[in-house]
Amino acid sequence: MNHHAPRTDLSPCILCGSSSGRYLYPSAGIITCTGCGLVRADDIPDQGRLMELYSESYFRSTNSGALGYDDYIADRDKICRTFRKRLREVEIQAGRKGKLLDVGCATGFFLEIAGQLGWEAKGIEISAFACEFARRHMSVDIMCGSLAQAELIPESFDVITMWDFIEHCPDPSTELAHAHRLLKPGGLLALTTPNISSVSARIWGARWMGIKQGEHLYYFSPATIKRLLLKHHLVPIRVKHVGKYIDVDFFIKRTGQYSATVQRLLSRASRWLGVSDVIIYVNPFDIMLVYARKGITSE
Numbered sequence: 377m378n379h380h381a382p383r384t385d386l387s388p389c390i391l392c393g394s395s396s397g398r399y400l401y402p403s404a405g406i407i408t409c410t411g412c413g414l415v416r417a418d419d420i421p422d423q424g425r426l427m428e429l430y431s432e433s434y435f436r437s438t439n440s441g442a443l444g445y446d447d448y449i450a451d452r453d454k455i456c457r458t459f460r461k462r463l464r465e466v467e468i469q470a471g472r473k474g475k476l477l478d479v480g481c482a483t484g485f486f487l488e489i490a491g492q493l494g495w496e497a498k499g500i501e502i503s504a505f506a507c508e509f510a511r512r513h514m515s516v517d518i519m520c521g522s523l524a525q526a527e528l529i530p531e532s533f534d535v536i537t538m539w540d541f542i543e544h545c546p547d548p549s550t551e552l553a554h555a556h557r558l559l560k561p562g563g564l565l566a567l568t569t570p571n572i573s574s575v576s577a578r579i580w581g582a583r584w585m586g587i588k589q590g591e592h593l594y595y596f597s598p599a600t601i602k603r604l605l606l607k608h609h610l611v612p613i614r615v616k617h618v619g620k621y622i623d624v625d626f627f628i629k630r631t632g633q634y635s636a637t638v639q640r641l642l643s644r645a646s647r648w649l650g651v652s653d654v655i656i657y658v659n660p661f662d663i664m665l666v667y668a669r670k671g672i673t674s675e
């Protein structure tokens with residue numbers, strides 16, 4: 377295939393309807409819509425392929441730099457620390473506690489924290505492995521399936537969260553339409569997603585951590601996510617960048633994706649200092665946290 381010529385045979389863009397795009401990173405199968413600049417994968421899988429992808433091997437990956445997590449369950453403490461920090465921020469933004477829906481809730485770690493802090497929390501998750509884990513080990517309310525299949529009462533949630541979810545969806549536009557339908561008037565949507573226009577993304581190109589071929593299907597910028605939210609009468613109120621709690625060892629392992637030399641030097645230093653297990657909060661300013669409210673827009 378000639379990767380320099382624009383493609384005109386793509387499924388219609390979810391933002392502008394255009395079927396043409398140019399390759400941004402041909403090696404990773406990533407294209408930019410010529411109509412609106414939205415970045416997406418050139419191959420969007422169907423529901424069946426998605427369900428296969430999010431099996432146990434996704435949550436216990438042997439190559440997490442490329443796909444999934446090293447061990448999502450073993451990393452529970454760090455993940456929960458990140459979620460506690462997020463929830464505190466959501467609470468400030470929401471102003472009050474109430475009913476919360478976590479879409480793409482994985483094993484339910486966020487739901488458990490929300491429940492402990494007084495939210496009436498419900499989750500939805502497509503991965504059968506994650507749902508089964510939650511059913512056995514967590515006391516949380518999780519529905520297994522997609523938002524489209526879930527029988528939920530319209531306008532019943534005060535807050536909907538989508539942590540690292542929207543970039544995995546074959547159709548983020550429909551997911552946001554569901555979020556709008558399920559939120560109470562004035563309800564809050566909080567989502568995180570990698571920022572394709574961030575400095576890291578621009579510096580590292582196809583090697584940027586946010587690029588995950590076959591897993592991340594859409595790559596938003598503040599401009600494109602705001603536009604998509606507004607299309608569904610979800611009014612963006614704030615965009616900021618957030619980090620994660622990780623251990624020093626993991627941080628060093630990920631630097632290897634960018635530079636093997638740096639990884640070797642850091643690895644030696646951390647062993648010498650005895651800090652490999654120390655947990656740090658790392659914010660590379662390339663993951664957006666977007667808040668939007670259900671409201672009426674002039675569109």
Ligand SMILES: [Zn+2]
Binds near residue numbers: 390393394410
């Ligand atoms: Zn477009």
